[in-house]
Amino acid sequence: MLDFHTLKNSIIERFPNLSDEYFREDGTRLWVKAVLPQEFITLFDFVVKELRFDNFHMTVGLDSGDYFEIIYLLSNAENQMLNLRQRTVSRDDTFAASVYPYFENALFHERELIDLFGIDVQGLPAGHRYPLPDKWPDDNYPLRKDWKTEFFDKKTLTYDHEAAAEAERLRLEEEARKKAAREAAIAAAKAKKAQQEKEAQANE
Amino acid sequence: MNPLKKLIKWAQRKSPWIIHFNAGACNGCDIEVVDALTPRFDLERFGVLQKGSPRHADVLVCTGAVTMQTADRLKNIYDQMAEPKFVVAVGTCACSGGVFGDCYCVKGGIDAVIPVSAYIPGCAARPEAIIDGVVKLLSTLEDKKLQPKNPIVINSEKELADMLDEAEAAEENTETENFEENKAKEDNENA
Ligand code: SF4
Numbered sequence: 001m002l003d004f005h006t007l008k009n010s011i012i013e014r015f016p017n018l019s020d021e022y023f024r025e026d027g028t029r030l031w032v033k034a035v036l037p038q039e040f041i042t043l044f045d046f047v048v049k050e051l052r053f054d055n056f057h058m059t060v061g062l063d064s065g066d067y068f069e070i071i072y073l074l075s076n077a078e079n080q081m082l083n084l085r086q087r088t089v090s091r092d093d094t095f096a097a098s099v100y101p102y103f104e105n106a107l108f109h110e111r112e113l114i115d116l117f118g119i120d121v122q123g124l125p126a127g128h129r130y131p132l133p134d135k136w137p138d139d140n141y142p143l144r145k146d147w148k149t150e151f152f153d154k155k156t157l158t159y160d161h162e163a164a165a166e167a168e169r170l171r172l173e174e175e176a177r178k179k180a181a182r183e184a185a186i187a188a189a190k191a192k193k194a195q196q197e198k199e200a201q202a203n204e
Numbered sequence: 205m206n207p208l209k210k211l212i213k214w215a216q217r218k219s220p221w222i223i224h225f226n227a228g229a230c231n232g233c234d235i236e237v238v239d240a241l242t243p244r245f246d247l248e249r250f251g252v253l254q255k256g257s258p259r260h261a262d263v264l265v266c267t268g269a270v271t272m273q274t275a276d277r278l279k280n281i282y283d284q285m286a287e288p289k290f291v292v293a294v295g296t297c298a299c300s301g302g303v304f305g306d307c308y309c310v311k312g313g314i315d316a317v318i319p320v321s322a323y324i325p326g327c328a329a330r331p332e333a334i335i336d337g338v339v340k341l342l343s344t345l346e347d348k349k350l351q352p353k354n355p356i357v358i359n360s361e362k363e364l365a366d367m368l369d370e371a372e373a374a375e376e377n378t379e380t381e382n383f384e385e386n387k388a389k390e391d392n393e394n395a
Contacts, residue, residue, distance in 0.1 A: 133272035133309055142308045149308045154272070 001078045004030045007051060014046055015039070028080060034069045034087035037097040044084060047074065048102055053082050056103035059110065061117045063145045068094060068119050088119060098123035116143040212288070216262050217342050219251035222292075223261035223285075227278050227314065228304070229268025232328035233295035237265060240331035247335055250342070258284040263338070264318075269297040269304040270311045282318045290321040290341060294334055299323045322356040333358050 002010075004025050011032075012018055017039075024031040035043060047053050053074040062069040068091070072084045088094045096113075098121050099106045110121045111130040118141035132142075137157050141147055151164040226234050240247050241254055255261045258281045270278060282291070293314040296302040301312040314320050324337040337358045344356065 135272065136309075149306060152308055154308075154311065 001080070002051075004080070007080075007082075010051065011043075011046070015043060018043075029083060030081070031083045032085060034085035036089065037086060037095055040084070040086040041097045044072070044099060044102065047082065047084065051082075052076055053080075056099070056106060059106065059113065061113050061119065061143065063117065063143070065145070067091060068096075068117055070096060070113060070119065072099065094118060094120045096121050100124055115141075117141055118144065216288070219253065220262045220290075220338070220342060221253045221255045221260055222263040222265050222338075223255050223258050223281070224265045224267070225278065225281055227266050227268045227274045227298070228271040228310065229295060229297060230304075233267035233298070236328045236331050237267060237294060237334060240334040245331040245335060247338065250335075250339060252338060258282075259286065261285055262289060263341070264289065264291045265294055265334075266291060266298050266314045267294045269301045269307075270314060270317050272309045272311060275311055275317050278314070278317050291318055292322045292324065292334075292337055292341065293320045294324045294337075295329045296325050296327045299325050302327065320355055322358070324358045 007030060008020075008023050011023075012020070018032070018035070022033040032043075053076045055075045055077075057073040057075065060071040060073070062071060064087070068088045070086045072086070074082045074084065076082075086096055088096055094117075096119050098110055100110065100123055107124065108130060110124055111127075113119045114121050114124075115129055115132045115136075118139075129136075135157060137159070140152065140159055142149070146164075146168075147159075148164060148167070151160040151167070152158075153160065224234070224237050239245060241252070252263075258264070262285075264282060264285060266278070282289070291314065293299050297304055298314045301310060301316075304310045305312060311317065322337045322341045324333050326333055337356065340356050340358065
């Protein structure tokens with residue numbers, strides 16, 4: 001059984017541009033930070049074929065704000081877990097490589113990523129969409145952070161972009177107002193404290 | 205009433221056949237339906253049989269909230285059933301949408317798509333409540349009408365809680381009595 005340190009070093013040896021800070025150990029699990037699709041697929045190949053992490057458990061989609069991430073949960077025969085991450089270039093350029101050629105059970109996980117996050121996973125066989133309804137409108141990805149159920153009309157299947165933008169603007173305004181109020185309160189408290197200290201010094 | 209209708213009613217009351225459809229349940233209610241049908245609770249003693257085809261069934265037992273994908277299928281199954289037909293909504297989700305009500309692809313309760321004759325709330329609905337609902341539905345058929353006038357709502361949680369409390373209290377009483385008796389016996393023997 002290899003410990004995580006040797007595993008880490010063997011990966012770094014092969015992929016010199018992954019520095020030490022790309023890795024995090026957590027008990028029985030090794031986390032690797034997100035890499036772009038082209039590099040990811042060689043890394044995945046190496047990890048599966050040479051380090052023999054050949055149990056594929058599941059994928060997790062993640063909306064990280066500026067881009068999307070996919071976490072792949074792999075394990076080996078010794079029950080060590082390895083979490084690899086693939087990231088897309090941006091929110092608009094959502095290309096990601098498929099791991100279907102390695103693990104066929106990734107098919108439904110990746111179809112879900114396509115439907116629910118709008119990640120453009122390339123390399124899957126043709127087939128039905130999954131799991132959203134057949135009538136679901138395009139460009140509506142329910143698990144994205146900026147998609148809110150309140151603005152989706154279930155009868156007409158349309159998304160009210162204007163109302164959503166308005167609500168977002170109001171939310172940002174409210175947040176800014178709260179932040180300003182908090183900062184003002186902190187500044188006032190600081191000034192009061194300084195004043196008190198000054199008075200105490202004067203008394204002495 | 206013409207004799208044929210009478211015969212149908214008699215047959216339905218004595219042996220209603222059901223079909224179970226999961227419209228988008230979390231599977232909790234489905235387990236309870238299966239539980240109610242199998243020997244432990246034994247709905248079959250009322251002549252209730254589970255059938256594989258909607259064309260053979262009189263009662264459609266639905267669990268779960270209706271999603272956009274299942275709405276058309278549910279309607280389809282309902283249309284395939286022969287008249288007269290009844291729908292029983294099992295579980296809070298089937299009655300109103302429940303915890304999934306506001307989900308992006310959920311239309312609401314079963315009654316958003318097809319008319320419902322009996323509501324059995326509970327998350328998950330108890331097998332006792334399901335049996336109660338089906339039996340009450342059958343007993344309304346004794347009336348002249350083939351469909352119950354108002355939907356039946358089983359408010360079983362409170363009734364059942366009271367019943368269970370009573371049963372527990374009774375059990376405790378017998379236990380303590382037995383205990384005292386046994387103790388008295390032992391004391392006698394020892395003496
Ligand atoms: S009522 Fe509860 S147990 Fe039944 S389907 Fe809904 S969530 Fe699941």
